[in-house]
Amino acid sequence: MKPEVLQLSPILIPHIRERLEQLFNVHRYYEQADKDAYIAEHGGKFRGVITGGHTGISQALMARLPKLEVIAVNGVGTDAVDLAYARDRGIQVTATLGALTEDVADLAIGLLISVCRGLCTGDRFVRSGQWATSATPLAPLPLARQVSGMRIGIVGMGRVGRAVAQRAAAFGCPIRYTDLHALDVPYPFEADLAQLARDSDALILAAAADQGEALVNRKILQALGSEGYLINIARGKLVDEPALLAALQAGEIAGAALDVFADEPRVPEALFGREEVVLQPHRASATVQTRTRMGEMVVASLVDVFAGRTPQGLVR
Numbered sequence: 001m002k003p004e005v006l007q008l009s010p011i012l013i014p015h016i017r018e019r020l021e022q023l024f025n026v027h028r029y030y031e032q033a034d035k036d037a038y039i040a041e042h043g044g045k046f047r048g049v050i051t052g053g054h055t056g057i058s059q060a061l062m063a064r065l066p067k068l069e070v071i072a073v074n075g076v077g078t079d080a081v082d083l084a085y086a087r088d089r090g091i092q093v094t095a096t097l098g099a100l101t102e103d104v105a106d107l108a109i110g111l112l113i114s115v116c117r118g119l120c121t122g123d124r125f126v127r128s129g130q131w132a133t134s135a136t137p138l139a140p141l142p143l144a145r146q147v148s149g150m151r152i153g154i155v156g157m158g159r160v161g162r163a164v165a166q167r168a169a170a171f172g173c174p175i176r177y178t179d180l181h182a183l184d185v186p187y188p189f190e191a192d193l194a195q196l197a198r199d200s201d202a203l204i205l206a207a208a209a210d211q212g213e214a215l216v217n218r219k220i221l222q223a224l225g226s227e228g229y230l231i232n233i234a235r236g237k238l239v240d241e242p243a244l245l246a247a248l249q250a251g252e253i254a255g256a257a258l259d260v261f262a263d264e265p266r267v268p269e270a271l272f273g274r275e276e277v278v279l280q281p282h283r284a285s286a287t288v289q290t291r292t293r294m295g296e297m298v299v300a301s302l303v304d305v306f307a308g309r310t311p312q313g314l315v316r
C-alpha cells in the first residue's frame with residue numbers, strides 16, 4: 001500500500017504533483033473546509049507531511065498525527081516547525097537545502113541593481129506615459145547610483161552569502177562580511193555589524209535566521225548612512241521594520257530592497273509609496289528550475305524515510 005501523506009501547502013510544478021500521486025496517497029489539507037474534522041477522521045494514518053517553509057506545521061497538529069515519521073519542508077526555513085518536539089518524537093525533518101542558492105543570490109543582485117538604478121521607478125515613468133508627455137524627458141527622474149565598484153557588506157557567509165559575493169565580485173565590488181565567526185573564504189571578516197555597515201555602500205542580508213532576531217536596528221541603519229542601501233533576501237525578522245521606515249523617512253539611508261518581511265504577507269503600507277524602496281513578495285526561489293529541484297528533493301526525502309534510509313537535507 002502507498003504511504004499516506006498529508007500536504008499542507010501546494011506544489012506548483014505539475015510533474016512533481018504527478019510523481020507524488022504515483023508514490024503516495026496524498027491528502028491536500030489546504031483544500032479542506034473543516035480542517036479540524038478532517039484531522040479527527042484521518043489524522044491517525046499519516047506517515048508523512050509536506051509543507052512549506054512559511055507554512056511549517058504546528059506542534060498541535062503534529063500531536064494529532066501519531067504515526068508521523070517525516071516532515072518534508074519544501075523550502076529551507078524550518079522556524080515554523082517545532083524541531084525540538086519533532087526530535088523528541090523521532091520525527092525526521094528535511095528541507096531543500098542548497099536547491100535555492102543560485103536563485104536567491106541572483107535576486108539579491110537584481111534587487112541591488114533595481115534599487116540603485118531606479119529600475120522600478122523608470123518602468124512606472126514609461127508605463128504611465130510620462131516619458132512621452134514630459135517637456136524635458138528625463139527631468140523628473142533623479143540620477144541613479146552606480147552599482148559597479150560599490151562596497152558590499154554581506155551578513156551571513158553561508159551558501160547564499162558566498163553565491164552573492166561571487167556575483168558581486170563580477171561587478172568589481174569590494175566585499176566584506178560578518179558571521180558568527182571568521183570562515184575560510186577569500187573576503188575580509190568584520191565581527192562588528194555596525195562597523196561593517198559603516199564600511200559598506202550596500203548591506204546584503206543572507207543570514208540563516210530560523211532562530212534569529214532583528215539584527216538591523218536604528219544603530220545599524222545609521223551606521224549604513226545616507227548613501228547606503230539595505231537588501232534583504234534572508235528573513236524579514238532580521239530587520240526592525242519600524243526603524244527601517246523611520247530611517248527612510250529621515251533620509252538616514254538611501255534606499256532598501258526587500259523580498260521578505262516580518263509578518264508576511266502583511267507589508268508596512270508606508271513603504272508602498274516610497275520610490276527609493278523595491279518590494280518583492282518573497283519569491284527569490286520562484287523559478288521553474290528551482291521549484292522543480294525543490295519538489296524532487298521533497299519526493300526523495302519521503303521515499304528515503306519510508307524505505308528506512310537517511311534522507312538528503314535532514315535538519316539536525
